[in-house]
Amino acid sequence: MKSRNLSILLASLFVIANAVFAVGARAAGEVPPPAAIGSTIEDFTLPDADNKDHSLKSLAGKNGTVLLFISVQCPVSNAYNERMAKLAEDYKAKGIAIIGINSNVAEDAAAIKAHAAEHKLAFPILKDSGNKIADKLGASVTPEAYFIDVNNKLLYHGRIDNARNPAQLETSDLRNALDAALGGKTIDKAEAKAFGCTIKRA
Amino acid sequence: MRFTKTILPITLCILLASLAVPAQKKGRAAKPRKPVAVVSPIDTEALKVLLTQQREGPLLVNFWATFCDPCRDEFPDLVKIDKDYRPRSLEFVTVSLDDMTDIKTSVPLFLDSMKATMPAYLLNASDPEPAINLVDSRWQGDLPATFLYNEKGEVVYKHIGRVNTAELRAAIEKVVSKKGDGQ
Numbered sequence: 534m535k536s537r538n539l540s541i542l543l544a545s546l547f548v549i550a551n552a553v554f555a556v557g558a559r560a561a562g563e564v565p566p567p568a569a570i571g572s573t574i575e576d577f578t579l580p581d582a583d584n585k586d587h588s589l590k591s592l593a594g595k596n597g598t599v600l601l602f603i604s605v606q607c608p609v610s611n612a613y614n615e616r617m618a619k620l621a622e623d624y625k626a627k628g629i630a631i632i633g634i635n636s637n638v639a640e641d642a643a644a645i646k647a648h649a650a651e652h653k654l655a656f657p658i659l660k661d662s663g664n665k666i667a668d669k670l671g672a673s674v675t676p677e678a679y680f681i682d683v684n685n686k687l688l689y690h691g692r693i694d695n696a697r698n699p700a701q702l703e704t705s706d707l708r709n710a711l712d713a714a715l716g717g718k719t720i721d722k723a724e725a726k727a728f729g730c731t732i733k734r735a
Numbered sequence: 736m737r738f739t740k741t742i743l744p745i746t747l748c749i750l751l752a753s754l755a756v757p758a759q760k761k762g763r764a765a766k767p768r769k770p771v772a773v774v775s776p777i778d779t780e781a782l783k784v785l786l787t788q789q790r791e792g793p794l795l796v797n798f799w800a801t802f803c804d805p806c807r808d809e810f811p812d813l814v815k816i817d818k819d820y821r822p823r824s825l826e827f828v829t830v831s832l833d834d835m836t837d838i839k840t841s842v843p844l845f846l847d848s849m850k851a852t853m854p855a856y857l858l859n860a861s862d863p864e865p866a867i868n869l870v871d872s873r874w875q876g877d878l879p880a881t882f883l884y885n886e887k888g889e890v891v892y893k894h895i896g897r898v899n900t901a902e903l904r905a906a907i908e909k910v911v912s913k914k915g916d917g918q
Contacts, residue, residue: 564877608802673877692864697834701861726864728832728876730802731896 564734567671567690570723574600574685577666579634579659582646589685592657594630597682597714599707601693602667603633603658604675605640605648607730612697613676614652620693620708621656629680629711633658636667637675638735664734677727678707680714688714691725770843772851776859777830779866785828785856786870787888792824793910794888797898798870798880800832801841805897806879810849812900816907817853823911831857832878885910 568574578588589598601617604610621631633656635645645658661667670679680689689710695703706725713720777785786796797813799806817827829851831842838857846855860866867876874880874895883892883906892906 567875673875695862695864698836698861703861726867726876728863728867731805731877733804 564673564732565668565671567673568669568679568687570687570690572687574670574679574681574687576685577669579661579666580642581657581659582642582649584642587657587659589632592630592632593683593685594624594628595683596628597680597688597711598630598632599624599711600666600670600679600681601631601633601656602672602675602677602732603635603654604637604730604732605635605644606637607675609697609729610675611652612699613693614654616693616699617676618653618655621654624711627711627715629715631656634661634666634672635659636661636664636672637733638664639733662735664732667732667734672732674727674729674731676729680707680710682714689720689723690727692727695725697728768844768847770839770847772843772846772855774831774838774842774846774855774857776835776838777856778859779869782830782856782858782866783869786884789888790826790886792826792886793891793907794884795820795825795827795907796870796882796884797827797829798832798878798882799829800878801837801845802833803878807845809879809897809900810845810851812898814849814851814853816900816904817851820907820911821853825907825911827853829853829855831855832863832876833857835859883907883910 574589576589578586580586589600592598599620603613603617617631617633624631633649633654635658642660645660648654649658666672672679676693678689678691678693679687681687689707691706693707694705695701704725706722709722710720786794795816799810801807813827813829817825821827829846831837833842835857842855842857858866863876867874870880870882871890871893877895879895879897881892881894881898881903882890883903885891891910892903894903
């Protein structure tokens with residue numbers, strides 16, 4: 534009986550210690566390092582704004598998929614709304630699917646739905662509650678893109694292009710990566726730093 | 736008779752004047768505020784010079800933007816740090832990563848609201864990546880980001896995300912005390 538009580542006490546202490554450590558780790562504001570180019574992104578399932586679950590596999594394009602971390606409120610992400618909508622439209626025909634992911638703690642499903650309708654974002658947008666997928670991929674800002682091939686191998690990570698202001702557009706890094714992959718060529722620049730608003734983690 | 740000829744007009748004048756004052760105030764409030772703070776554009780080359788040039792004391796650089804919540808949240812602490820350590824030879828500059836179109840509006844208005852008087856810059860680069868790599872190749876460009884350089888231009892403290900004020904103050908104390916100012 535005594536040993537059973539001791540086991541329960543030790544188990545409780547272990548749970549408490551883990552909880553304290555987890556809070557401490559979050560308080561430090563550390564974002565896990567981004568997934569490495571060439572690494573494989575595991576399949577995951579997240580709900581859309583109507584709370585309907587979708588797996589990555591079920592939404593993937595036949596020639597690859599872009600996971601795009603976006604936001605409702607971030608002005609940088611919002612500066613890309615038109616470009617993101619056009620990107621989804623242009624590459625849908627080429628077999629590349631765009632999947633939006635919203636990991637911001639303060640942006641709920643209703644806000645995501647209203648924002649997508651207002652800005653005509655026709656691609657699926659999934660709610661990453663608890664920023665689990667953002668943590669898994671090491672996403673830190675919005676907008677931030679991860680392009681994976683049909684085998685979920687990461688081919689490109691980073692920004693959509695160089696400029697928040699479309700008038701200053703010089704290099705469309707994400708489009709260049711998609712075009713290279715579609716053409717069976719090597720992606721010259723597989724990583725380009727994403728610039729935007731920090732993802733507000735839970 | 737005397738009342739209608741003298742006292743009544745005077746009373747009316749005072750009454751009208753008292754009504755006019757709030758009307759004027761309303762009129763002033765309706766005008767858009769003109770910011771006092773001056774924000775200078777800085778390109779990647781000039782940023783490089785700023786970070787690497789020889790200086791007499793330590794340099795603290797905070798990268799921020801008005802659209803960044805943790806940046807705005809930490810700003811009052813940074814203003815206090817500037818007030819406390821500027822007399823002790825700490826040079827403190829802020830570099831905004833807002834859009835160039837915000838250089839005379841939202842950026843200086845925010846600095847005014849914070850009563851911030853440290854030199855303020857806004858990165859004037861169509862592509863922020865070279866500037867981000869110049870500061871720290873491991874920095875992803877997420878904001879805020881705070882870097883403390885000693886007088887040799889070496890990074891002695893850095894923090895990505897909302898700064899821990901006590902930690903930053905401790906790091907500053909180490910470099911300002913190296914100057915031997917004894918304070």
